[in-house]
Amino acid sequence: MKESVIAILVLLPSVLLVGYFVYASIGWNVVVSLSNWEGLQPSYSIVGFRRYADLLYDSVFWISLKNNLLLILLFVPSSILLGLFLAILLDVKVRAEGVFRTVYLLPFALSFVIIASLWAWMYDPEVGVLNILLENVGLGFLKSGWVTDSSIAMYCVILALTWQFSGYTMLVFLAGLRSIPESQVMAAEVDGAYGFSLYRRIMIPQLKSSVLAVFVILMVFALKGFDFIYILTGGGPGYSTFVLPLEMFRETFSMTHFAYGAAIATVLFVIVMLIVVPYLYMSSRRREE
Amino acid sequence: MKFPRPRRILLYILLILFAFAFVLPFWTGFTTSLKTKRDVIYTTPVEPPPSLTLEPWIEAFNIMEKPLFNSLIFTSLATIFSCIIGSINGYVLSKIRFKGSDLVFLFFSIGIFIPYQTVLIPLVLTMSRLGLYNTIEGLILAHTAYGIPICTLLFRNSYKEIPDSLIMAAKTDGAGTWAIYRRILLPLSSAPFVVAGVFQFTSIWNDFLFGLVLARGSEALPASVALANLKGTTTAFWNVQMAGALWYALPVIIVYLILGKYLIKAYMAGAVKG
Numbered sequence: 001m002k003e004s005v006i007a008i009l010v011l012l013p014s015v016l017l018v019g020y021f022v023y024a025s026i027g028w029n030v031v032v033s034l035s036n037w038e039g040l041q042p043s044y045s046i047v048g049f050r051r052y053a054d055l056l057y058d059s060v061f062w063i064s065l066k067n068n069l070l071l072i073l074l075f076v077p078s079s080i081l082l083g084l085f086l087a088i089l090l091d092v093k094v095r096a097e098g099v100f101r102t103v104y105l106l107p108f109a110l111s112f113v114i115i116a117s118l119w120a121w122m123y124d125p126e127v128g129v130l131n132i133l134l135e136n137v138g139l140g141f142l143k144s145g146w147v148t149d150s151s152i153a154m155y156c157v158i159l160a161l162t163w164q165f166s167g168y169t170m171l172v173f174l175a176g177l178r179s180i181p182e183s184q185v186m187a188a189e190v191d192g193a194y195g196f197s198l199y200r201r202i203m204i205p206q207l208k209s210s211v212l213a214v215f216v217i218l219m220v221f222a223l224k225g226f227d228f229i230y231i232l233t234g235g236g237p238g239y240s241t242f243v244l245p246l247e248m249f250r251e252t253f254s255m256t257h258f259a260y261g262a263a264i265a266t267v268l269f270v271i272v273m274l275i276v277v278p279y280l281y282m283s284s285r286r287r288e289e
Numbered sequence: 290m291k292f293p294r295p296r297r298i299l300l301y302i303l304l305i306l307f308a309f310a311f312v313l314p315f316w317t318g319f320t321t322s323l324k325t326k327r328d329v330i331y332t333t334p335v336e337p338p339p340s341l342t343l344e345p346w347i348e349a350f351n352i353m354e355k356p357l358f359n360s361l362i363f364t365s366l367a368t369i370f371s372c373i374i375g376s377i378n379g380y381v382l383s384k385i386r387f388k389g390s391d392l393v394f395l396f397f398s399i400g401i402f403i404p405y406q407t408v409l410i411p412l413v414l415t416m417s418r419l420g421l422y423n424t425i426e427g428l429i430l431a432h433t434a435y436g437i438p439i440c441t442l443l444f445r446n447s448y449k450e451i452p453d454s455l456i457m458a459a460k461t462d463g464a465g466t467w468a469i470y471r472r473i474l475l476p477l478s479s480a481p482f483v484v485a486g487v488f489q490f491t492s493i494w495n496d497f498l499f500g501l502v503l504a505r506g507s508e509a510l511p512a513s514v515a516l517a518n519l520k521g522t523t524t525a526f527w528n529v530q531m532a533g534a535l536w537y538a539l540p541v542i543i544v545y546l547i548l549g550k551y552l553i554k555a556y557m558a559g560a561v562k563g
Contacts, residue, residue: 004387006466011393014378014437021434022400025411032410042414089304102549103308106315109545109552110538111495113513117520117534118314121321121334121527129317129334136333163311168556175557195296217561224404227497231517248406253502262410269407276402280395 026269033262040256051263061264063239064247067154071222071243075158075165079218080211082162083169088199090170091177101174105167112164116231119160123147123232147233150240157229157241164228165221169214176210177203209286216279223272244268322346322532329528349519349533356515357536359504360494363425363511367432368489374433375440375485376478380470382441383448384456394445400438401559405498413502425509428500432493440485446558447481448474480551487548488555491541512537 033051037043055061086104090097107115122129123146131143147153180203188202226245229235235242235250244264252261317334322345324338332339382394412431413422421427451474459469500511519525519533545552 003385003466007381007385007387007390010377010381014374014441015393015396017434018397018400018437021408021412021415021431022403022438025408025415026403028411028414029407029409086307089300089307092300094300094304100304100308102546103311105549105553106542106545107311108556109491109549110541111497111513113495113497113516114534114538115314117516117530118318120520121318121531122314124527127330127334127527129313132333133335163314167311168561171553171556213559217559220402220404221561224406226406227513231497231520245404245406248409252410258410265404265406265409268404272402272404276399280398280402284391284395 029262029269030266032258033260033266035259037258037262038256038260039258042258047259051260052267054260055263055267060239060242060247061244064242064244067241067243068223070154071158071161071225072219074155075161075222076215076218078158078162079165079169080214082166083171083214084173084204084207086166086170087173087177088196090174101171104170107164108168112225112227113231115160115164116228119156119163120147120232122160123156147241148237150237153233153237153241157232160232161225161228165218169218172210172214173207176207180206212279213283216275219275220272223268223275318531318534321528322349322535324528326526326528329526345528345532346536348529349525349536352519352525352529353512353515353533353536356510356512359425359509360512361540363428363432363509364490364493367429367436367493368486370429370433371436371440371489372482372485374437375442375444376475376482377470378437378441379444379446379448379481380474383445384451384453384469384474385466394441397438397441400435401442405435409498409502412499416503423504423509427503428509428511431499431503432496435499436489436493440489443485443488443555443558444478444481447478447484451477483548483551484554484558487544487551491544491552494541 031044031046034046034048035044036047036050090100094100120128125131125143125145125148128146130146134140134142144152147156185198185202188198224245225243226249229241229243230246230249233241235246245268248261248264248268251257251264313335320337321329321334323341323343324332325340325342325344328338328340378397382390416422416427416431419427419430421430455473456469459473464472495513496511497513497517500514501517504510504514516533516537520530525533
């Protein structure tokens with residue numbers, strides 16, 4: 001048998017599985033979004049883009065979209081900056097580097113369910129960690145409702161997520177810094193670049209491709225992340241921490257508005273692909289060069 | 290690069306302060322899990338328990354025992370299946386030249402990034418039609434199918450490092466496609482199997498969304514959903530919740546401490562959970 005025929009036969013089951021569970025399912029979801037399916041009984045009579053038009057008048061949809069944007073504007077850069085800072089701290093041949101790295105990265109290896117549970121305890125207004133600690137060190141005036149205060153709940157979410165993801169960004173940037181040839185660093189040192197200015201002028205500009213990769217991965221997470229917010233705040237108080245994935249879940253599975261939930265999912269999909277496709281295209285072109 | 294001495298001290302102070310910030314939630318979760326309800330209320334969250342109790346750990350285990358067992362089963366099996374499939378796909382996509390090979394790879398790659406919300410409704414419908422809703426088998430199928438893209442990527446990247454000359458030499462000796470895989474690639478595959486295996490194990494174990502929609506309140510309930518349910522109740526106080534969280538975290542912490550460097554390899558290759 002020709003090798004290429006074998007190749008296709010071997011790949012066929014996977015292509016069918018992924019084709020069904022990813023591509024056909026996405027198509028199916030679009031069909032649902034164009035139907036009038038409400039309630040537990042499936043219905044596929046097509047009514048067109050009516051559900052998408054409804055979105056425009058749905059205040060929870062706009063709150064969710066705003067919060068996703070807030071995650072992109074605050075969570076993504078703060079994780080990148082904190083990770084970069086930690087990477088630079090660790091890059092200068094410190095003792096016990098492995099221990100620090102292991103500690104910083106641990107939250108990222110764990111489930112969002114665990115991290116959300118731990119932070120629910122941190123933020124608990126009555127007996128939780130932050131308020132009690134603030135009181136004990138004489139900063140009682142900083143006590144807060146944290147995730148129960150709708151005006152700051154979203155920022156509490158962002159803080160905890162930054163805590164979880166900075167270890168990951170640190171890891172990527174540290175590898176990036178380490179891959180810069182020693183000779184270049186030494187040449188810059190001879191030229192008088194020193195300490196943090198060495199990083200600012202010589203090293204950080206060379207991290208462009210890792211920053212881009214991390215940027216895309218974090219942005220995609222900022223859009224599709226569900227577990228953490230669902231468990232920490234459930235979208236509350238009120239709708240203050242709703243994001244699109246949560247809104248999709250609530251409309252679909254709590255309220256059985258299947259067509260409407262599918263429409264939200266499709267919008268989410270389009271936004272994510274607007275980020276991912278150009279990135280995949282660019283990185284495949286770079287590999288060819 | 291070297292920093293002068295006074296600055297190096299500042300450096301270590303910063304590193305240690307950050308380490309405290311990263312450890313604090315775990316530490317307070319741990320101490321709280323060993324306290325009685327009374328002590329949780331009347332002691333500071335960071336101090337060790339005045340009177341040690343294992344009661345919260347026992348209570349949490351009684352609630353989480355079956356879900357932890359469920360998670361162990363479907364996580365292990367889906368990890369094994371997706372790694373085997375990924376290995377074979379990776380071989381074909383890296384070592385056999387055929388038309389459309391790049392296209393197939395792109396076809397898989399997109400699957401890594403899709404937001405699962407987009408496939409949630411069809412997934413639930415599919416599983417109910419197959420009679421796999423609320424079953425361990427359903428979770429195995431879902432996690433295997435959605436694990437194929439990332440496993441394929443990890444194995445393909447790893448196999449690309451194996452020189453083609455090895456393959457050519459085997460071919461001139463008359464080895465067929467399967468023999469090359471079994472006799473050349475597979476013996477060199479322990480590293481990628483550990484990398485992909487550790488990544489799949491931790492991310493399937495950590496999954497919440499699929500468990501939530503495919504196994505609500507039933508025989509197949511995963512530990513993640515059981516823990517979330519624990520948090521939702523008013524009866525489970527903080528000490529029990531923290532003990533539950535730590536029970537659920539334990540397997541991943543062990544894997545992380547022993548095989549962390551392989552997990553890091555997967556992260557570096559772009560494998561990130563959603």
